[in-house]
Amino acid sequence: MIRTSETMYKYLRPDKTFPHVWCPGCGIGIVMGALVRAIEKTGFTKDEIVLVSGIGCSGRMSTYLDFNTLHTTHGRALSFATGIKLANPELNIIVVMGDGDATAIGGNHLIHSCRRNIDLTALIVNNNIYGMTGGQYSPTTPMEHKASTAQYGSIEKPFDICKLVEACGASFVARSTTYHAKMLDAMLSRAIAKKGFSVVEAMSQCPVQYGRRNKKGSPVDMMMWYKDNSVSNPAFKKIPPGEVGEQFPVGILVDIEQPDYLERYSKIVKKACGDKL
Amino acid sequence: MKRHKDLLLHGNEACAMGALAAGMRLFAGYPITPSTEIAEFLSVELPKVGGTFIQMEDEISSMGAIIGASLAGVKSMTATSGPGFSLMQENLGFASMAEIPCVLVNVMRGGPSTGMPTRPSQGDVMQSRWGTHGPHPIIVLSPQSVLECYTLTIHAFNLAEKYRSPVIMLMDGIVGHMWENVQLPEKIEVIDRPEPSVPPDWYNPYDNLPGGEIVPLVPFGEGYRYHVTGMVHDKSGFPTLVHEEVEQCLDKLIYKIKNNLHDIIRIEDYMLEDADICIVAHGSVARSAREAVNIARNEGLKVGLLRPITLWPFPRFHLENISKRVKMFVVPEMNYGQVYGEVLKSCPKRAVRVTRVDGELVTPAQIMEKIEGAAL
Ligand SMILES: Cc1ncc(C[n+]2csc(CCOP(=O)(O)OP(=O)(O)O)c2C)c(N)n1
Ligand code: SF4
Ligand SMILES: [Mg+2]
Numbered sequence: 221m222i223r224t225s226e227t228m229y230k231y232l233r234p235d236k237t238f239p240h241v242w243c244p245g246c247g248i249g250i251v252m253g254a255l256v257r258a259i260e261k262t263g264f265t266k267d268e269i270v271l272v273s274g275i276g277c278s279g280r281m282s283t284y285l286d287f288n289t290l291h292t293t294h295g296r297a298l299s300f301a302t303g304i305k306l307a308n309p310e311l312n313i314i315v316v317m318g319d320g321d322a323t324a325i326g327g328n329h330l331i332h333s334c335r336r337n338i339d340l341t342a343l344i345v346n347n348n349i350y351g352m353t354g355g356q357y358s359p360t361t362p363m364e365h366k367a368s369t370a371q372y373g374s375i376e377k378p379f380d381i382c383k384l385v386e387a388c389g390a391s392f393v394a395r396s397t398t399y400h401a402k403m404l405d406a407m408l409s410r411a412i413a414k415k416g417f418s419v420v421e422a423m424s425q426c427p428v429q430y431g432r433r434n435k436k437g438s439p440v441d442m443m444m445w446y447k448d449n450s451v452s453n454p455a456f457k458k459i460p461p462g463e464v465g466e467q468f469p470v471g472i473l474v475d476i477e478q479p480d481y482l483e484r485y486s487k488i489v490k491k492a493c494g495d496k497l
Numbered sequence: 498m499k500r501h502k503d504l505l506l507h508g509n510e511a512c513a514m515g516a517l518a519a520g521m522r523l524f525a526g527y528p529i530t531p532s533t534e535i536a537e538f539l540s541v542e543l544p545k546v547g548g549t550f551i552q553m554e555d556e557i558s559s560m561g562a563i564i565g566a567s568l569a570g571v572k573s574m575t576a577t578s579g580p581g582f583s584l585m586q587e588n589l590g591f592a593s594m595a596e597i598p599c600v601l602v603n604v605m606r607g608g609p610s611t612g613m614p615t616r617p618s619q620g621d622v623m624q625s626r627w628g629t630h631g632p633h634p635i636i637v638l639s640p641q642s643v644l645e646c647y648t649l650t651i652h653a654f655n656l657a658e659k660y661r662s663p664v665i666m667l668m669d670g671i672v673g674h675m676w677e678n679v680q681l682p683e684k685i686e687v688i689d690r691p692e693p694s695v696p697p698d699w700y701n702p703y704d705n706l707p708g709g710e711i712v713p714l715v716p717f718g719e720g721y722r723y724h725v726t727g728m729v730h731d732k733s734g735f736p737t738l739v740h741e742e743v744e745q746c747l748d749k750l751i752y753k754i755k756n757n758l759h760d761i762i763r764i765e766d767y768m769l770e771d772a773d774i775c776i777v778a779h780g781s782v783a784r785s786a787r788e789a790v791n792i793a794r795n796e797g798l799k800v801g802l803l804r805p806i807t808l809w810p811f812p813r814f815h816l817e818n819i820s821k822r823v824k825m826f827v828v829p830e831m832n833y834g835q836v837y838g839e840v841l842k843s844c845p846k847r848a849v850r851v852t853r854v855d856g857e858l859v860t861p862a863q864i865m866e867k868i869e870g871a872a873l
Contacts, residue, residue, distance in 0.1 A: 233724075236735050267720050272565075283724060283735065288717035290568065291726035292561065293591055299558030303565025303573065304717060306549045307523055311569065311718050329561075332554040485549065492544035 231256045231266070237283050245439030247398035247424030251345050252281050254401050254422070255314070258408035262312075270311050272301040274326060276318035276352045277426075278345035295326030298333045301340050309339070309482050312412060319346040320358040323379050327359070333417050334388035338481040341411045342419045344381055347426035355429030366433045381421045386474050391416030393474035397423040397446035400470060407472065416480040423468075503680055508646040508673040509534040509576075512602055512666060513542070515650030516574050519687055521600070522548035523573040525562035527555050527581060530614045531670045532604040535576040556581035560588035563599045567592075568725065570690065570716025572654055576602035578670075579612060582621060582628070589663055590629030591727045593750065596703065598657035598690070598714065600650070602666040604673040605831075607856050616856025617670025619780055622835035625665050626809045632747060634754040636664045636761060637809035639779040643677035648685075649806070655688040656761060660753055661711055667808060669831060671781035671858055690714060697721045701732040705749055709756050754810055763806040764815050768794065772801030774868055775823045777816070777840055779805050782829050782859045789864035800868060805836070813843040820844035827851060827867050829859040 232238075242248050259269060266287050273282035275294035282289040288311075292300045301315045322330050322344045333340060349367060350356040357367035357374045360381065364373040382393050392414040396404035404422055411418035425431060425442035436442050449467050451459065456469035506514070513535045516524075524539045526532075536552065543550040549566075553559040556577050563573035577585060582603045592599055605621045607613030612620075621628075625637045636656050640649045646668065653664040691713040693700055702723050704712050715721040728736040729743050737743060754761065768790055769775060778786035783804040793800035803819060805812050820826075820843070828837040829851035837850040851867050853859045 233735075236733065266722060267718060270717050283726070286722055288722050289724045290565070290717075291724065291728065293587055293727060296557060296561045296588060299553065299561030300565035300568075302551070302553075302558070303523065303525060303562035303567075304569045305565075306551060306562070307566035307569035307571035307573070308716070308718055328554050329558050332558075485544075489544045489547075492541065 227260050228253060228256055231259070231285050233284060233286050240284055241280050242277060243428045245425070245427045246277070247347065247426070247439070247443075248278055248281065248345055250398040250401050251343070251404065251422045251424050252284065254404035255281075255343060255408055256285070257405045258412060261405070261409045262412050264312055268310070268312055270301075270304055270313045271316065272297045272304070272313060273316040274318065274321035276321050276350070278316055278318040278351075279321060281316045295321050295324070296329065297321065298326060298329040298340065298342065302333065302338055305338060305340060306482070314341045314343060314412065316343045316345065318351065319344060319348065319360040319381070320350045323359045323381060323384070330385065331388040334385050334390040334419070336481045337389060337391055337416045337478060339415055340417055341408075341414070342417070343408065344419060344421050345424045346381060346421050347424045347430055349426050349430035351426045351429050355433060368433075382419070382473050385419045390419050390474060391476055391478055391480070392418035392472070394419075394472045395421040395423065395468070395470050397443070397450060397470065398425060399443040399446040400450065403470065410472065414475070416478060503678055505676060505678050506643050507534065507676045508640070508643045508668060509604065510538050511643045511646035511679065512576075512650045512668065512673070513538040514681070515647040516600065516654065517542060517546065518647070518685055519572065519651040519654035520689065521572045521574050521654060522546070523563065523566040523571045524548070524575065525551045525553050525559040525566070525573070526575045526577065527553055527559050529578045529581045531606055531617070531673050532576040532578045532602060535602060556584035557588060560585040560601070564588060564592050564595075564597050567597050567599045568714075568717050572598070572658075574600040574602065576604065578604050578606045579608045579621065580610070582624065586628040590631065590633055592663040593629065593633035593635060594727050595725050596661040596714070596750070597663070598661055599663050600653045600657055600666060601663060602650075602668065604668045604670055606670050607854070613856045617781070617831060617858070618854070618856070619669050619782065619831040619835070620854075621667065622808060622832065625667050632751060634662055634750050635809055636660065636662055636754065636807065637667050638664065639667050639806060639808045640672055641780055641783045641804065642672070643675060644679045644681075646672060647679070647681055651685050651687065655686065658688045658690055659711070660757070660761070661714055662754070667780075669780045675781070693721065702734050703730055703746065703749070704732045705745055709753060711753060758810055758814070761807060762810060762812050762815070764812050765804040765806060767802040767804070769801035769803060769819060771799055772822070773799040773824045774801070774827060774871065775819050776800065776802045776827045776829065776864065777805070777836060778802065778829050779808060779836065782831060785859050785861045786829055786864055788861040789868065792861055792865055793868055798868060808836070811839045811843070816840060816843040820846045825849065825871060827864065827871070829864050831859060
């Protein structure tokens with residue numbers, strides 16, 4: 221059995237980067253813990269892992285973990301990661317993004333990474349808000365919910381991130397929450413091991429910018445809400461569409477085998493080189 | 498390969514061949530006239546030499562991908578034009594800030610906005626210097642011929658590696674699309690990334706070394722785990738707001754270029770020794786200017802040419818020196834006077850501009866008109 225605190229400590233950069241920037245009660249730390257345990261489980265060394273992140277509270281994760289780490293520009297983490305993967309396919313690349321990072325400003329890169337099926341693992345920390353900039357509404361803020369730029373309630377229909385990436389061709393799609401931290405470990409280690417583009421959506425409470433404004437209670441209350449409204453995927457499928465309400469499926473939603481980008485590229489190399497190979 | 502004999506090439510092709518010769522092994526780009534031939538050529542050639550070509554979803558991601566590739570130890574390049582160049586600015590600033598070597602080719606077309614896609618321009622001289630926000634270093638090169646598209650692209654990669662900086666090849670649409678018979682040099686100098694001189698525990702990727710020596714950038718995955726960010730960082734690469742560290746970080750970016758102007762700046766002068774009038778021109782316009790010098794000399798006018806090959810850092814000191822000898826400057830450009838402004842800044846001498854923004858090349862006759870009109 222792995223003792224969490226020891227494992228965690230092994231992967232942190234304690235002398236350089238602490239105290240961290242996250243608020244008390246924030247879910248991102250739980251997501252980071254799950255990521256560390258998942259990596260530990262895969263058996264990769266620190267040098268074999270590259271952690272690329274975007275900009276936002278979630279994007280700060282790359283600062284704290286002792287891998288090859290790259291804190292990019294807002295929304296663009298996947299494109300930097302694509303360049304790294306193509307340059308050195310041996311590296312295992314995990315890309316941490318916020319919901320705004322991944323689906324608003326970086327939405328184009330997300331859908332094309334899915335379509336390309338490039339062998340990266342995307343971890344999207346979905347707190348339903350722009351945390352870092354003070355609580356503006358994001359593409360995943362539910363209708364009618366309040367944000368600093370939606371004081372009268374949001375009028376935009378939110379994305380279902382998992383459905384979006386499934387439709388765009390991702391090879392592996394899973395969802396978990398900060399309440400289901402152990403499931404999150406498992407989803408992440410599966411995603412890292414998966415060849416092709418994989419996406420794990422981690423629902424994560426932002427008590428300060430989202431919870432407070434929308435009367436969601438304490439961080440614990442927010443996590444209990446995840447518990448009460450999450451349904452395993454097989455069970456979710458049995459709920460009649462009209463009765464879904466706020467419930468959402470968790471667990472593995474997509475897991476398919478298909479050639480990844482580099483496998484296809486190797487065919488191009490063969491064609492280009494003709495009989496020289 | 499018979500490639501090193503006489504070849505009929507266009508500028509974009511020569512640029513792509515130069516990149517391959519310099520060891521570029523990853524190209525990421527998005528099609529745009531008049532740069533697209535670079536991507537097309539490399540999509541055919543890169544797979545043959547163990548390299549990777551990828552057409553990204555836009556120019557923003559193209560710039561991101563080449564930065565990523567460079568961090569993984571592979572020389573990388575993108576190519577674009579006006580609108581795409583604008584989209585690349587944020588990540589270009591990232592490369593400046595994080596000190597990631599890479600090469601961006603901008604084959605200039607008429608702007609602003611969609612402008613004149615198929616007509617050449619030199620309208621991005623200032624954008625290439627100041628397009629991204631905040632104080633930052635940049636190196637910008639301007640070729641005037643197909644041969645130079647080849648040799649300067651190699652030079653661009655060398656400078657990028659040597660100074661850990663993005664380098665822009667600022668070509669105009671004429672140079673990019675011009676066909677010339679060229680003999681590529683048999684021997685070229687290629688600078689590769691140096692090995693680190695310290696073990697991982699001592700490695701500070703952003704250290705200020707004595708004498709301004711630049712710390713080698715170790716590729717990700719080689720046991721030197723470090724952090725790279727676009728935030729102001731300390732010598733180890735982690736974000737900082739400590740005043741002295743902030744200042745050190747930003748100063749270093751500027752001074753690594755400023756302290757090496759002699760090495761970075763390349764100019765060419767033509768008939769300047771006894772000149773009364775100095776034309777300052779770059780890119781394809783420099784070819785018209787050279788012809789204007791010949792015509793003027795035939796008429797007994799003492800005219801010479803200064804051609805900045807390195808546009809940024811701008812060859813201020815060269816201009817200052819020349820201004821001690823000449824009576825005036827004439828600055829022809831395919832814009833409203835972007836280099837002209839720099840000439841004015843560099844020396845108090847009289848300077849006139851010859852501008853053209855209708856998508857045509859500045860002609861020798863146009864330059865002569867100004868010279869004769871100046872009637873010394
Ligand atoms: C190009 C650009 N636009 C805007 C910003 C400002 N900005 C920083 S983080 C952020 C949103 C963060 O939200 P999200 O991605 O959901 O991450 P979170 O903070 O919630 O984890 C924004 C808009 C920026 N840094 N860069
Ligand atoms: S603003 Fe929200 S997401 Fe950001 S650190 Fe605070 S609680 Fe977490
Ligand atoms: Mg968010």
